[in-house]
Amino acid sequence: ESGRRRPVPIKGSEFQLECDMAVVAIGAGPNPLLPTTTPGLELNKRGYIVADLETGKTTKSGVWAGGDIVTGSATVILAMGAGRKAANSIHDYLMSK
Numbered sequence: 001e002s003g004r005r006r007p008v009p010i011k012g013s014e015f016q017l018e019c020d021m022a023v024v025a026i027g028a029g030p031n032p033l034l035p036t037t038t039p040g041l042e043l044n045k046r047g048y049i050v051a052d053l054e055t056g057k058t059t060k061s062g063v064w065a066g067g068d069i070v071t072g073s074a075t076v077i078l079a080m081g082a083g084r085k086a087a088n089s090i091h092d093y094l095m096s097k
Helices: 076-095
Strands: none
Touching: none
16 A cells, blocks of 8 residues: 555435536646637746746736646645635735726
8 A cells, every 4th residue: 555545435425516616626737728718828838827926817817827737736735825825816806896
């Protein structure tokens, strides 16, 4: 055994959660469709989103990014920190509207 945790299904534990939006954050690399589906969003040479590391703001107005899609694979702690910074920046943006 590697000691690494793995999910174990528990029969009967499934449930549905109603929500307004779902953010898909699965994969090991940037989505190759980003350049064609999101005009105005700058990507670096590796296909990751270019964003301000302090605010998460991208080159596209009203769009923020953080975590692995900006830095490449890193730790969950760094991704959480980026999410927190982006959330604060988004809050400031919305409050100024």
